Amino acid sequence: TKQGVYVLDSLRDTPKLWLPNPGSCFVMEDIEGAHWIATLNNGLIYLPKIPWKSICNDESNVNAVVNIDIEDKLLAVAFASGKVKLYSNFQSPAILNIKSDSHVPDVKIKNDHLYTSELDINLNNPSVKRPINEQSSRVINISSDSKGNLLLASNRGLFLSSTDASKQEVSLSKFTNRAEVAKFTSRGQILVGTREGLYRSEKNATFSKIYAYFNSHVKDIIEGPDESFWLLTHGDGLALLHNDTIIKLNNTYSLTSKFCTKGFCDTKGNIWIGTNQGLNKISIINLENIQLSIESYSQSDGLPSNQINDIDQYGDTL
Numbered sequence: 001t002k003q004g005v006y007v008l009d010s011l012r013d014t015p016k017l018w019l020p021n022p023g024s025c026f027v028m029e030d031i032e033g034a035h036w037i038a039t040l041n042n043g044l045i046y047l048p049k050i051p052w053k054s055i056c057n058d059e060s061n062v063n064a065v066v067n068i069d070i071e072d073k074l075l076a077v078a079f080a081s082g083k084v085k086l087y088s089n090f091q092s093p094a095i096l097n098i099k100s101d102s103h104v105p106d107v108k109i110k111n112d113h114l115y116t117s118e119l120d121i122n123l124n125n126p127s128v129k130r131p132i133n134e135q136s137s138r139v140i141n142i143s144s145d146s147k148g149n150l151l152l153a154s155n156r157g158l159f160l161s162s163t164d165a166s167k168q169e170v171s172l173s174k175f176t177n178r179a180e181v182a183k184f185t186s187r188g189q190i191l192v193g194t195r196e197g198l199y200r201s202e203k204n205a206t207f208s209k210i211y212a213y214f215n216s217h218v219k220d221i222i223e224g225p226d227e228s229f230w231l232l233t234h235g236d237g238l239a240l241l242h243n244d245t246i247i248k249l250n251n252t253y254s255l256t257s258k259f260c261t262k263g264f265c266d267t268k269g270n271i272w273i274g275t276n277q278g279l280n281k282i283s284i285i286n287l288e289n290i291q292l293s294i295e296s297y298s299q300s301d302g303l304p305s306n307q308i309n310d311i312d313q314y315g316d317t318l
Contacts, residue, residue: 005037019045048302055090070312071109074123078107084116086123090314096126108142108150115142115150133159145184153179158192183221191229191241193218198231198246214239214246222263224271226287232260238273242287249290255280256296256306264311264318272318274308 005022006015023040030036033049056065056077067078075087084105086096098116105117114121115132117139122128133139137156144150152159155178181193190201195217199207216233223229229241237250237258250258257277264272271282278298285291298306311318 046300050297050302052302052304054304056085056087056092056094064307064309066104066309067106068310068312069107069109070314073314074109075314076107076109076114078105078116080104084114086114096121096123106139106142108144110144110150111148117142132161135159140179141181143181143183149184151182151184151190153182153192155179158182158190180218181220183223185223185229186227191221193221193231198241210241211246216248219260220263222265222271224265225269225284228284228287230263230265230271230273230282232263232273234259240290242290247290249292252290253282253292253294255294256298261308262310264313266313266318272311274311276307278306279303279308279311 002024003020004017005019005025005027007018008015019037019039019042022037022042025037025039027035027037035047037045037047039045056075063079063081063083065077066080069076073089075090077085077087079085082100082104084096084098084100084107085094088095096114098119098121100116100118108115109123112123114123118132120130120132132142132150133152133154135154135156137154137159139152139154139159141153142150143153150161152161157177158179177192177194177196177199179192179194183191185191190207192199192201192207197212197215198210198218198221200210201207216231216236216239218231219234220232221229222232227242231239231241231246233239235258236248237255238253238260239246239248255273255275256279257275259276261274261276263274266272269284271284273280273282278296281295281297283293283295285293297303
């Protein structure tokens with residue numbers, strides 16, 4: 001209309017004003033399902049097929065979201081300012097606000113507890129808080145297993161904790177390097193990413209480096225289908241650990257950037273890789289011969305930013 005472009009989610013809904021005062025305009029849908037709007041006053045506008053919805057934008061306009069975690073209908077969000085907010089049903093306002101004084105925290109929701117890089121908060125009684133790490137080390141990454149154990153990657157090594165407050169924290173003292181990321185595997189092992197490569201726990205509780213030739217700075221580790229492990233690096237792109245061999249994939253498969261940030265394996269077995277230049281979806285065709293298909297998404301596809309800091313899934317929404 002002359003007053004603006006309106007969007008209807010269904011014929012029963014009230015039209016929502018999407019673009020005010022565009023002047024005369026023409027809308028068409030292309031063969032990919034995307035829409036193009038030619039306007040008199042606002043140039044040419046492209047609406048991609050994939051719908052992007054902005055949430056928690058009360059903070060994200062001024063503070064970057066650096067980590068997220070989802071459990072049931074709870075969404076924990078860590079901001080670059082050090083704030084941590086907990087949302088219910090992905091709706092504002094937040095039901096819990098926490099301020100970190102020392103550094104940007106990681107966040108994890110597990111068994112009615114919210115864990116940050118500093119605190120263990122009982123969600124049934126948020127006033128009950130205890131330090132997540134008794135060793136006063138900087139916790140960089142928090143992961144968990146099905147038994148309720150927490151694995152804390154820190155600047156002083158690895159720490160094994162539990163969601164059961166009666167169990168004490170155990171320092172994995174045989175690994176004392178700075179740990180960027182640590183993950184439990186389905187086999188019960190521990191993989192640790194460092195700035196000098198990848199380490200794995202052995203049966204005698206020691207950690208050994210997996211292949212001396214692999215010295216990349218590992219930022220994240222994602223376990224995919226068929227015991228495949230996807231290694232996201234800072235500057236060397238993506239590598240695959242499969243059948244006890246590490247293969248760098250840069251020469252064959254290119255991501256939007258070699259500077260990877262966070263990854264995620266969705267419920268269909270697709271691997272999502274975030275970088276500083278957009279989002280990548282890897283569909284596995286054949287792992288034995290390493291046949292993959294990669295789709296990339298950036299601001300030209302509707303992303304609000306090419307800097308992807310974290311990825312998670314709720315239902316059919318990423």
